[in-house]
Amino acid sequence: MSLFRRRPSFRGGYWFAQPHDVPGEPIGEISPTAPLAVPLADGSCPAASPVVEAGQAVAPGQLIARSQDQDGLPAHAPVSGNVIEIGRADTADACDVPAIVIEPDPVRRADAQSVGTPLPDRPGLDKLIERFEAAAVINTVDNEPLHQQLARARQRPIHHVIVNSIESQPPLVAQRRQLAERPTDVLDAAEMIGHAIGARRLWLAISNTAGGLVRSLQQRCGGRPTRLAALAPKYPQESPVILVHTLLGLAVPPGHNTLDAGVLVLDVGTALAAGRATRNGQPHTHRVLTVAGDAAERPGCYRVAVGTSLADVCEHVGLRGPLRRVVVGGVMTGLAVSDLHTVVTRTTSAVLFLSQSWCGRPIACVRCGACMDHCPVGLAPASLLSAFELDQADASELYPEACIECGVCSLVCPSHLPLLLAAQRLKARAGVRRAAEATSP
Amino acid sequence: MSRVNQNRLPQALARLHIGAAPHLVPAVSYTESIWTYIAMACLPLGAGLAVYGLAAARVVGLSMVAAVLTQRLIGAAKRQPGRTEITHSAMMGMLLGLTLPAATAWYIPIAAGAIAVAVGKVAFGGIGHYFWHPAALGRIAVQVLFPEKLSPDLWTHGTNWPFLARGHLLTGDLSRTCVADHYVGWQNTPLPGGFDAWLAPRPEQILRWLADGRAEPTGSADHPLLAAIRDALPPWQDTVLGLTGGGIGEGCAIALMVAAIYLMYRHHLRWQIVVGVLTAAAAAAAVLPIRLAPEGSGDGSWLWLPVLAWPEGLPAGPIYVLYHLTCGDLMLVACLLAGETVTNPITPRGQIIFALALGALTVFLRMYALPVCAGYWALLAMNTVVPLIDRRTQPRVLGT
Numbered sequence: 001m002s003l004f005r006r007r008p009s010f011r012g013g014y015w016f017a018q019p020h021d022v023p024g025e026p027i028g029e030i031s032p033t034a035p036l037a038v039p040l041a042d043g044s045c046p047a048a049s050p051v052v053e054a055g056q057a058v059a060p061g062q063l064i065a066r067s068q069d070q071d072g073l074p075a076h077a078p079v080s081g082n083v084i085e086i087g088r089a090d091t092a093d094a095c096d097v098p099a100i101v102i103e104p105d106p107v108r109r110a111d112a113q114s115v116g117t118p119l120p121d122r123p124g125l126d127k128l129i130e131r132f133e134a135a136a137v138i139n140t141v142d143n144e145p146l147h148q149q150l151a152r153a154r155q156r157p158i159h160h161v162i163v164n165s166i167e168s169q170p171p172l173v174a175q176r177r178q179l180a181e182r183p184t185d186v187l188d189a190a191e192m193i194g195h196a197i198g199a200r201r202l203w204l205a206i207s208n209t210a211g212g213l214v215r216s217l218q219q220r221c222g223g224r225p226t227r228l229a230a231l232a233p234k235y236p237q238e239s240p241v242i243l244v245h246t247l248l249g250l251a252v253p254p255g256h257n258t259l260d261a262g263v264l265v266l267d268v269g270t271a272l273a274a275g276r277a278t279r280n281g282q283p284h285t286h287r288v289l290t291v292a293g294d295a296a297e298r299p300g301c302y303r304v305a306v307g308t309s310l311a312d313v314c315e316h317v318g319l320r321g322p323l324r325r326v327v328v329g330g331v332m333t334g335l336a337v338s339d340l341h342t343v344v345t346r347t348t349s350a351v352l353f354l355s356q357s358w359c360g361r362p363i364a365c366v367r368c369g370a371c372m373d374h375c376p377v378g379l380a381p382a383s384l385l386s387a388f389e390l391d392q393a394d395a396s397e398l399y400p401e402a403c404i405e406c407g408v409c410s411l412v413c414p415s416h417l418p419l420l421l422a423a424q425r426l427k428a429r430a431g432v433r434r435a436a437e438a439t440s441p
Numbered sequence: 442m443s444r445v446n447q448n449r450l451p452q453a454l455a456r457l458h459i460g461a462a463p464h465l466v467p468a469v470s471y472t473e474s475i476w477t478y479i480a481m482a483c484l485p486l487g488a489g490l491a492v493y494g495l496a497a498a499r500v501v502g503l504s505m506v507a508a509v510l511t512q513r514l515i516g517a518a519k520r521q522p523g524r525t526e527i528t529h530s531a532m533m534g535m536l537l538g539l540t541l542p543a544a545t546a547w548y549i550p551i552a553a554g555a556i557a558v559a560v561g562k563v564a565f566g567g568i569g570h571y572f573w574h575p576a577a578l579g580r581i582a583v584q585v586l587f588p589e590k591l592s593p594d595l596w597t598h599g600t601n602w603p604f605l606a607r608g609h610l611l612t613g614d615l616s617r618t619c620v621a622d623h624y625v626g627w628q629n630t631p632l633p634g635g636f637d638a639w640l641a642p643r644p645e646q647i648l649r650w651l652a653d654g655r656a657e658p659t660g661s662a663d664h665p666l667l668a669a670i671r672d673a674l675p676p677w678q679d680t681v682l683g684l685t686g687g688g689i690g691e692g693c694a695i696a697l698m699v700a701a702i703y704l705m706y707r708h709h710l711r712w713q714i715v716v717g718v719l720t721a722a723a724a725a726a727a728v729l730p731i732r733l734a735p736e737g738s739g740d741g742s743w744l745w746l747p748v749l750a751w752p753e754g755l756p757a758g759p760i761y762v763l764y765h766l767t768c769g770d771l772m773l774v775a776c777l778l779a780g781e782t783v784t785n786p787i788t789p790r791g792q793i794i795f796a797l798a799l800g801a802l803t804v805f806l807r808m809y810a811l812p813v814c815a816g817y818w819a820l821l822a823m824n825t826v827v828p829l830i831d832r833r834t835q836p837r838v839l840g841t
Binding site: 241245251252253254256323324325326327329331332333334335336337338339340352354356357358359360363364365366367368369370372373376377378379380382399402407410411412413414415416418420421 | 457458459460461462463464465466467469470471473474523525566567568569570782783785787788789835836837838839840841
């Protein structure tokens with residue numbers, strides 16, 4: 001059993017206090033009461049064009065917007081209701097994106113529509129790609145459409161599929177919770193995808209502190225092709241680059257992703273969405289997210305329809321005490337939002353309601369080296385910050401593109417410097433330059 | 442815009458704060474590091490108070506006040522009051538005070554503190570920007586400016602380095618000094634009446650004599666190194682406890698080690714620095730040659746590898762190495778000064794190189810070049826090459 005072999009960890013990183021088992025209540029449901037604004041663009045995809053009109057009644061799963069080009073994804077109605085308008089909405093990472101506003105209708109429960117008939121147990125790659133595109137399944141590990149990632153398997157073989165359930169940054173628990181509730185569905189989906197792309201190995205990465213879950217999965221994995229990999233949940237073990245390095249010993253070059261190294265990394269939510277899309281033809285319209293923070297009265301995992309506003313989530317979980325900061329994502333990597341109009345998307349992993357808002361007052365770098373000690377990819381974040389501040393034209397010798405944006409450098413900095421921000425900016429700039437070089441001859 | 446009904450939510454939600462990730466209060470701050478250093482510098486200061494009396498408190502207090510006042514004056518002139526800068530200057534003033542002798546003119550610590558902060562720190566841009574250790578720079582500056590007040594004649598008893606005798610600890614008067622002619626250790630030498638303090642050659646001075654061939658062996662049957670240790674140097678317990686002449690914080694090796702261990706435990710000091718400096722110093726002392734007879738007398742041959750000297754079954758060589766580790770400024774440099782993060786390399790690998798070179802250079806300078814401040818000179822020299830070390834020791838980025 002792979003479990004008993006000692007797995008290596010990675011250098012650097014940060015240990016957060018970890019609960020010893022999968023905590024929390026079963027996944028709850030937040031049924032929307034206020035109008036939903038379903039964004040028509042998600043992640044890096046271009047916006048889809050609406051196929052419904054204001055006033056029209058929609059059923060759950062009904063197609064409401066069709067993608068205009070190859071890179072786009074269609075949009076589906078998450079609930080039954082009436083289209084109010086074709087408007088705009090804010091998501092955590094994009095402002096003012098086109099959206100279809102739907103007033104949910106709790107009385108008239110229309111039958112759910114599917115995007116196709118159930119597929120056989122072991123569908124071929126083409127069928128799978130077509131289905132994932134129709135169901136708009138997004139791989140929430142790197143926020144890319146899953147069908148595009150599978151299509152790349154045609155050009156470049158994918159040898160490993162890793163389903164990741166590790167969440168080492170507090171207070172995320174949704175992936176582990178979903179795995180604990182539906183382990184067989186996760187394994188089925190992973191094996192289906194692995195079979196379609198001809199992967200040699202399937203892995204299920206799990207935190208080795210979740211003892212009970214590890215034991216029950218050990219029994220389930222017996223006789224199945226998926227191997228269980230219990231890893232120490234040191235942050236950021238769940239980052240795909242680090243996961244691939246720890247588990248397979250592969251080093252992904254800066255500026256590339258794990259697919260270039262022949263590894264497809266999924267998370268539990270994506271695997272379950274992929275399974276539902278093939279089994280029931282159900283589009284990817286909901287997201288299980290962690291709702292936490294000291295200002296939330298009933299924190300936990302909730303299944304939330306895409307387009308639900310944070311105000312609706314907030315109202316559902318309740319507040320205790322003042323609310324100072326609302327974060328979409330985990331404490332290490334999340335984005336603070338300025339108002340509660342922001343809507344939940346498929347890429348929202350968590351919503352934190354915090355009663356404290358801390359803002360560091362930075363002093364000069366004292367060259368303590370803590371950022372370098374803790375950087376899991378071996379960068380020099382302090383040098384990146386000074387390159388950014390000096391507006392250095394070419395910082396490529398510092399490899400900003402290798403940054404996995406985990407934020408450990410900012411956390412451990414005794415001078416409270418915005419190291420993560422500088423690295424992110426330089427990384428984005430390097431990405432733009434690389435794209436420009438690729439297009440110009 | 443989406444028609445989300447926000448009227449039902451409390452009014453308090455209207456103003457949300459935004460800020461960059463991570464959304465956690467960091468567990469560390471540089472101010473805490475400075476205060477820990479100040480607290481740990483109190484240990485050698487306490488030992489210094491005992492051995493040099495209340496004059497030591499005067500010197501350290503004056504250098505701290507001078508450092509803080511200089512920082513405040515410059516801060517007021519630049520209209521940049523900085524709490525952290527002031528705390529940092531207080532720490533530098535304190536460390537600087539530990540490097541000075543207790544029996545010195547009142548203006549020495551004041552000049553040193555002002556120079557350390559004004560020239561050593563603020564002129565470069567304050568915290569994070571200087572590249573020589575400000576305290577070491579201040580110490581060297583007064584050494585160069587006022588040599589007659591700090592540098593005793595190398596070949597006789599120093600006049601600036603008295604220490605209190607038994608029965609007069611803490612309360613004695615350093616000016617009531619007895620020049621020790623037959624000094625056989627702090628514990629066993631009887632002090633003539635009317636005196637409070639001893640004036641004896643400092644052990645690092647005697648080590649210098651040894652390397653120079655001036656420590657003349659008395660008994661012809663003895664191994665020359667053994668004779669030198671027995672006749673010229675105080676017992677090794679005295680140098681470990683700091684019962685010798687020297688800078689206020691330099692003497693007590695035990696207090697300095699305790700301070701360093703606590704700083705390492707709290708992650709304010711890397712073990713690579715302390716272990717590196719002491720290892721390299723021990724290795725250098727073990728290997729570098731000493732001369733066992735004066736120049737000119739035919740027997741003035743160099744003895745390499747003095748650590749191997751075991752005459753008559755007595756470990757003279759290892760004890761000689763122990764003297765090198767425990768006397769003079771080496772311990773203070775290793776435990777409290779070299780760990781200063783701004784002036785040492787950023788990677789652990791670079792710090793090992795830095796520390797090894799620093800330790801070896803200190804012992805080399807002490808034996809063949811400088812009678813005082815060898816450690817501070819070595820520290821400044823190594824600070825100068827830190828950018829070169831940093832450039833060579835960058836970690837490898839994953840996937841490159």
